[in-house]
Amino acid sequence: MTHDHIVSSFDGELEHVRQNVMRMGGEVESQLAKSIQALARRDSDLARKVVEQDANVDALETELEESTVKLLALRHPMADDLRVVVAGLKISSDLERIGDLAKNIAKRSIALNQMPPSGGVGGIQRMARMVQGNIKDMLDAYANLDVEMATAVWERDTEVDEMYTALFRELLTYMMEDPRNISPCTHMVFIAKNIERMGDHATNIAETVIYLGTGKRMEAERPKGDTSSFQTMMTPDDQEEMKS
Amino acid sequence: MTHDHIVSSFDGELEHVRQNVMRMGGEVESQLAKSIQALARRDSDLARKVVEQDANVDALETELEESTVKLLALRHPMADDLRVVVAGLKISSDLERIGDLAKNIAKRSIALNQMPPSGGVGGIQRMARMVQGNIKDMLDAYANLDVEMATAVWERDTEVDEMYTALFRELLTYMMEDPRNISPCTHMVFIAKNIERMGDHATNIAETVIYLGTGKRMEAERPKGDTSSFQTMMTPDDQEEMKS
Numbered sequence: 193m194t195h196d197h198i199v200s201s202f203d204g205e206l207e208h209v210r211q212n213v214m215r216m217g218g219e220v221e222s223q224l225a226k227s228i229q230a231l232a233r234r235d236s237d238l239a240r241k242v243v244e245q246d247a248n249v250d251a252l253e254t255e256l257e258e259s260t261v262k263l264l265a266l267r268h269p270m271a272d273d274l275r276v277v278v279a280g281l282k283i284s285s286d287l288e289r290i291g292d293l294a295k296n297i298a299k300r301s302i303a304l305n306q307m308p309p310s311g312g313v314g315g316i317q318r319m320a321r322m323v324q325g326n327i328k329d330m331l332d333a334y335a336n337l338d339v340e341m342a343t344a345v346w347e348r349d350t351e352v353d354e355m356y357t358a359l360f361r362e363l364l365t366y367m368m369e370d371p372r373n374i375s376p377c378t379h380m381v382f383i384a385k386n387i388e389r390m391g392d393h394a395t396n397i398a399e400t401v402i403y404l405g406t407g408k409r410m411e412a413e414r415p416k417g418d419t420s421s422f423q424t425m426m427t428p429d430d431q432e433e434m435k436s
Numbered sequence: 437m438t439h440d441h442i443v444s445s446f447d448g449e450l451e452h453v454r455q456n457v458m459r460m461g462g463e464v465e466s467q468l469a470k471s472i473q474a475l476a477r478r479d480s481d482l483a484r485k486v487v488e489q490d491a492n493v494d495a496l497e498t499e500l501e502e503s504t505v506k507l508l509a510l511r512h513p514m515a516d517d518l519r520v521v522v523a524g525l526k527i528s529s530d531l532e533r534i535g536d537l538a539k540n541i542a543k544r545s546i547a548l549n550q551m552p553p554s555g556g557v558g559g560i561q562r563m564a565r566m567v568q569g570n571i572k573d574m575l576d577a578y579a580n581l582d583v584e585m586a587t588a589v590w591e592r593d594t595e596v597d598e599m600y601t602a603l604f605r606e607l608l609t610y611m612m613e614d615p616r617n618i619s620p621c622t623h624m625v626f627i628a629k630n631i632e633r634m635g636d637h638a639t640n641i642a643e644t645v646i647y648l649g650t651g652k653r654m655e656a657e658r659p660k661g662d663t664s665s666f667q668t669m670m671t672p673d674d675q676e677e678m679k680s
Contacts, residue, residue: 268512278505299665371612421543
């Protein structure tokens with residue numbers, strides 16, 4: 193009887209880890225959606241809400257970490273259970289970073305609202321929609337321990353990287369056209385980069401879900417579609433040439 | 437006798453975690469130093485070495501994570517020992533990110549070598565020197581469990597943020613002066629941002645060292661000196677006005 197009680201309470205604690213990860217995921221999804229909405233609608237009030245909301249995510253991460261350490265100390269989980277705990281820690285750290293990046297987008301959109309509208313908002317929205325989809329699918333894969341789905345999302349991140357590279361080039365051309373675009377477009381480049389990094393964190397989560405489901409690590413380096421760090425970019429003369 | 441043997445081997449395993457963290461730290465320090473050298477000297481060969489070196493850091497992180505999970509499963513560490521293990525996991529994840537950022541700087545410096553020299557290299561070097569110092573001090577604080585030193589470095593990050601904001605503004609003015617500067621300066625802005633983020637990871641490590649030494653978490657939000665996400669920046673007209 194006592195033994196049963198201990199076991200069931202232990203399961204309850206593991207379930208608590210899972211639920212906290214899912215709650216954090218939901219919070220972060222909503223943060224990202226609102227930050228892009230704030231950008232597209234030039235809504236500084238909404239952006240400020242996103243900045244404030246980040247405290248919830250941080251609090252959830254701290255709570256999760258503390259309950260995990262307690263669980264490790266008191267319950268000594270083994271094998272599969274231990275993987276649940278370690279995976280919870282890893283995923284929550286990725287989710288916390290995604291939340292931070294959404295907060296940064298919100299801050300930048302407040303700054304952008306004090307400047308004339310910038311090009312590239314449509315591209316940002318498309319990129320964000322794709323990353324949001326990946327994060328959502330990843331949380332489903334985590335909830336259902338669906339390794340196949342996690343692998344699919346992992347592979348899909350190349351598309352995000354490609355969108356980023358295209359958007360980066362687009363934004364550089366606006367800057368070259370008119371120096372008044374440089375300041376807003378620099379914020380936009382950072383926003384695009386933030387979304388691309390959210391995609392990277394989603395693939396980290398995918399790798400953790402795969403580890404959780406199979407006990408194996410992804411061996412291969414993920415194919416990278418973002419080549420912008422290597423990009424030398426066209427000179428203005430090249431651009432003129434293309435136009436003519 | 438058997439008991440003694442088990443205990444001493446357990447201590448050995450904890451020491452192994454510590455040593456692996458220090459090795460990762462050393463590797464990452466050298467990666468950062470070389471990436472900035474490659475940038476300043478326009479040395480693409482050195483930059484390529486930094487990119488390759490990142491595999492060592494990743495391998496060390498994987499090894500550390502695997503030995504940690506094994507240790508948790510077999511040894512059930514408690515209290516202080518458990519904190520050593522959890523701290524090792526957290527710090528190695530921050531170090532891995534710093535390594536990634538150094539790799540990204542190296543990639544960007546290869547791209548920059550195909551463009552005319554850009555302004556702002558001196559500022560980048562100064563910023564990098566400061567962050568390198570912070571990372572070094574932080575590893576010392578970790579090795580000696582020196583909470584006071586960790587707190588000092590934690591507070592010092594504001595200076596890094598301030599340098600970043602100043603450098604960001606400087607780079608924007610180069611872009612506004614001549615559209616041919618936009619492409620190289622965009623890389624430089626990202627490099628500056630990467631260094632600023634390394635500083636953030638150093639403060640994360642500081643927080644972990646403080647947690648390790650005291651069992652307490654830093655409650656307060658760290659004062660932020662980087663206000664660039666809020667920055668609206670001068671218009672070219674403002675600049676003209678300043679010059680006249």
